[in-house]
Amino acid sequence: MQLNLASSIEPFVQKYLRIPVFYVVPDPNWALGLEEILPWYAVVCADDSPTVDYLQGKGIPVFCVQRDLPELFFDFKRSSSSLLRLPEVQDFIRETSRGEQPRIMVFKTSPALEKAAEDLGYHLLAVDSRLNRRFEDKISILSELEILGQGAIPSLIGRVSDLSYAHLNKSLGDRFVIQFSRGFAGNSTVFIASEDEFREFARHHQERRIKCSKLIRGQSLTIDACVASGGTLFSHYFYQIIGEQEYNRFAGGTSGNDYAYDFRFSPAVDEHIRSLVTAMGEYMKKQGYRGIFGLDMIVDNETEQVYIIEDNARLVASIPVFTRLQTLDSEVPMALIHLLEHLRIPYELGAEAYNEQLWHRRQASQLILRNTEEDDIFFSSCPQSGIYSRGGAFKRSGCSLQEAAAADEFVLLASSPGRSIGSNIEYAQVQRPCGIIGSDRTMSTETRALVQRVKDMFQRKAAVL
Structure with a gap:
């Protein structure tokens, strides 16, 4: 079926998407956007917020740990895999699915999430976590870009204890950027502008593997x-x-x-x-x-x-x-x-x-x-x-x-x-x-x-x- 104009969305989803889709995510704000498009949409989240009321007001079933299981919330690990492992969440998904196989949408996959979905018989709507890690890893992406043959920032990779400021300075310039393989919201990126800054960084991370890249202005x-x-x-x-x-x-x-x-x-x-x-x-x-x-x-x-x-x-x-x-x-x-x-x-x-x-x-x-x-x-x-x-x-x-x-x-x-x-x-x-x-x-x-x-x-x- 052709899907080129917004006017074609409703007949398309009514014909092909009358299936239960659950967005399982710690923060309900991340689940916004599809609530007025999908006919059988539900949300499982950890955090309470007015967004939960908004979704429920739109007729979207929501299970919220902070609201529905307040006694568990403060000791609860905020992850999609932990959400799926809760018996109360499984009951919610089973009741909302009404005998259909649940389709699980997530912000980011992981081995633990894949195992939980497999154990529970859910269809996880995400790429294999190994493929996600291969491209999202801030160090290994350099190899992928080198194979691609374009887009790579001049960089050096190595263990901190094996890297010298003199070599990095000569190869990358007076200022360069250090990244660990994984991080969140900027916590894996460090800007180096002097030998003293690099020495202080190295003092805390001797055995870490890092990528050092030229600072592009x-x-x-x-x-x-x-x-x-x-x-x-x-x-x-x-x-x-x-x-x-x-x-x-x-x-x-x-x-x-x-x-x-x-x-x-x-x-x-x-x-x-x-x-x-x-x-x-x-x-x-x-x-x-x-x-x-x-x-x-x-x-x-x-x-x-x-x-x-x-x-x-x-x-x-x-x-x-x-x-x-x-x-x-x-x-x-x-x-x-x-x-x-x-x-x-x-x-x-x-x-x-x-x-x-x-x-x-x-x-x-x-x-x-x-x-x-x-x-x-x-x-x-x-x-x-x-x-x-x-x-x-x-x-x-x-x-x-x-x-x-x-x-x-x-x-x-x-x-x-x-x-x-x-x-x-x-x-x-x-x-x-x-x-x-x-x-x-x-x-x-x-x-x-x-x-x-x-x-x-x-x-x-x-x-x-």
Whole structure:
């Protein structure tokens, strides 16, 4: 069946997707986007938030550990595999599935998650965890890019004790970037600007294996892409907010995206980006990959060379917002295509026409607020999620940019009180129907003031031990 226009989505899903799909994820905000598309959709999450009420108000069944099993919540490991192992969750899935095989959608797979799904007879909608690790590992991706023959930043790999600053300085320059193989929200990236800094780093990590890369001075961007049966699908690139330590405690950490930012790249750079994404997608497809992935890239200011920083071989944090933006623009959501690929449901979609349809900037942005302290924090009071005026006044309920039509409004997705927020863990999202990064690549003063008003709405007390 042809699937080229948003008008064709409803008859398609009614015919082929009347099956139970469960998004199993710690944070319910990650499950947003598909609730108004899939006819048989349910969510299993760990954290309570107003998003749970929003989903239930849409008729979506939700099992929330913090709400439904409060006695277990504070000792509960926040992972999808742990969620699936709970007997109460299994009962919820069985009752909601009504005899059909449950299909399990996850943000990121793991061996433990695969084992849980296999033991329980669930159909896991994700690539093999070994394939995910192969591409997402920040060290091994260098080998993949070298095989691809393009996109690799000049780098050296080795154990810290075997690397000298003099050699790294000679090979990579005065400043370089160190990455461990795995990390989250920037905690595996370290910037080195002197021998003293490297010596201090080495003192703590002698036996660790690392990748040291040349520091590229340029504009960082990210692209949502999908390995599909008809080719590699991809969005227009958008600005990746990095280094805002007011919102992420790590210098290399990301804090959201600006979909409206105008990079003003030349047509040659545009074409280089498109060809590199396509080449990476086709290479991943040959290795057995299918579905959504995200590429973080950087364009050198001087040479206009395009490099791949990371390949996030999984669903990515921008997908919930991007799905809503695609719906607003009457596009077939990439998240839906991701599901079709993992369900092996045949469909017709012209990749070239689809990519042209998506190749435009969008008037939207998302800023993620994280706990920037080393210790946990505990909120005794949190603001209500919903639509707010620019001045910080609550206007009405809502969880998406579809419901914040005015330029002077924003969406706030806030955590609920009563849980401990770990170091660098997200506690709120601010979404705006406009850009927030200026041409000088700095966040506007008006946006900073708005976000400060949001942060002031959270009342905290000493961390729970």
